[in-house]
Amino acid sequence: MSDAENTQQDVIMKLYTLYLKDLQSVGSRHENMRKYYLTLISTIFTILSMGGSKLIFTLASRFILLVSIFGALLCLLWLMNMHSYSTLFKAKFTVLDDLEKAFPKQPFTMEKAESEKPTINHHSVVIFDMLIAAVFFCLFIALPFLTVAV
DSSP states (O other), rough: HHHHHHHHHHHHHHHHHHHHHHHHHHHHHHHHHHHHHHHHHHHHHHHHHHTTTTHHHHOHHHHHHHHHHHHHHHHHHHHHHHHHHHHHHHHHHHHHHHHHSSSOOHHHHHHHHHHTTTTOOOHHHHHHHHHHHHHHHHHHHHHHHHHHOO
């Protein structure tokens, strides 16, 4: 290999390493956002449950409606945020796949091919976050109707 090819290989390897660190950073931000949304939603349900049927539910049905709207909007925001992370992860892995083409082994490409085998049922973690947000959204939409029925 010539010096120019070695230099190019070194540059690609450094870029690849930096890109992996950036991917890790995005993954950490994703995890922190998940915790943030779960904390907010848990807090809302905790506050509602502290009131029980004697305080909050009977005194302030408008409060329940307001909390339902706020919670549903929060879930929609969470859903949109997780969708943007999903798009970002896909883009980052596409770039990593492209950078890997210069290497003798391509671990992410190999992992992707392995996970796409019919015997393996692999789903993105972000998909689960989006499903959880959708479930909480449905709970917040149902909340005013549940309080009327009680």
